[in-house]
Amino acid sequence: MDLLTVIGIVGGLVALLIGAVLKGASILFLIQPAAFVIVVPTTLFASLVTIPLSKFSLIIEGLKLAFKGGGNEVLETKTQLVELANVVRKEGMLALETRAEEIEDPFLRRAIDLMVLGVDENVLVESLEAEIAKKEEDFEIAVEYWKNSAESAPTFGLVGAVFGLMKALKSLDNAQELAYGISAAFVATVYGITFSYLVFGPLSKKIKIKSKEEILRMYMILDACRMMVRGENPRLIEERLSSYVEVK
Numbered sequence: 001m002d003l004l005t006v007i008g009i010v011g012g013l014v015a016l017l018i019g020a021v022l023k024g025a026s027i028l029f030l031i032q033p034a035a036f037v038i039v040v041p042t043t044l045f046a047s048l049v050t051i052p053l054s055k056f057s058l059i060i061e062g063l064k065l066a067f068k069g070g071g072n073e074v075l076e077t078k079t080q081l082v083e084l085a086n087v088v089r090k091e092g093m094l095a096l097e098t099r100a101e102e103i104e105d106p107f108l109r110r111a112i113d114l115m116v117l118g119v120d121e122n123v124l125v126e127s128l129e130a131e132i133a134k135k136e137e138d139f140e141i142a143v144e145y146w147k148n149s150a151e152s153a154p155t156f157g158l159v160g161a162v163f164g165l166m167k168a169l170k171s172l173d174n175a176q177e178l179a180y181g182i183s184a185a186f187v188a189t190v191y192g193i194t195f196s197y198l199v200f201g202p203l204s205k206k207i208k209i210k211s212k213e214e215i216l217r218m219y220m221i222l223d224a225c226r227m228m229v230r231g232e233n234p235r236l237i238e239e240r241l242s243s244y245v246e247v248k
Contacts, residue, residue, distance in 0.1 A: 005067050005206055012198045035188035038160035039153060040195060046156075047148040055141050062142025065214070066206040074217050077105070078241045081224040084112070085234035093118070093228075107131065107218055111225045121229045128222045132215060139211035146204035150196045157192015161185045220244040 017027055051059065080103075087095050093115055100112045110131065114124050164185025171177040220241055227237045 002067055002069060002206075002210075005203075008202060009199060013194075016194065016198070029184070030187060030190070032184060032187040032191075035160045035164070035184075035191050038163065039156045039188055039191040042156050042159075043149050043153045043192075043195070043200070046152055047145050050148055051141060051145055055138070058138050058142045059145050062139065062146065062207045062211075063203065065139075065142070065210045066203050068210070072245075074213065074220065075245050077108070077217050077220060078238075078245055080108075081221065081241060082234060082238045085224065085228055085237045088228050089234050105221075107135075108221050111221055115225060115229060121226060124229060125222065125226055128218075128225070132218045132222070135218065136211075136215055139207070139214070143204055143208045143211065146200050146207060150201035150204055153196035153200055154189075154192040157189040157196075160188025160192070164188060216244060 017030075020030060021027060048056075084096060084099065087099060096112045097116045100109050100116070103109045103112065107128075111124070111128055114127060119127075162185075164187075165182060168178055168181025168185055171181055223244075224237055224241055227240065
């Protein structure tokens, strides 16, 4: 799990609540289920309009990506590729067939399957590049969904505030109840701004960063597999892959 994603959201929320208490606000007062429903679910549902039904799962995949891993996946993949290059050098391309079953990464497994089939280098590259391009499009859909949510949340916060004010204005004959109603109405605005800048916006940017890392890793796999097909020395392959790790 990427601890910075969790720490950022939880830490920001805790800091916000502490600040609210120091300003004299009550945490219990800030818990307004109606305001939450108007802002959060409405925002998420509205953003669904921008996503085709067939791409719905990409939203969840993007969310998983934001919380996935805290290590150096590019470095780990480099090490794995160098090991595979040594296998090819010593035992031949067909030896990868047994190794493919142990590999969890579907993209790398797909690349190995193509190499074992003995496809031409150009066919290998075209096939993997097409898959990378598709992955980039999928990542972009996930990024846009959470970005749209970040942009919409403050507006729905204002909608919630308007609803709250409409209710509060029914109590014009009771000044105390009117004041309470007005203050409660603005909780929806707080929700909208908070979820926009503390949750949805950062998630969108984190998915974008992680997606770039994943695409870089996929290109590294493509590069390594192309060099294996050419029969290049594992040391040269390792040297080439080091540039990807340095870029990261």
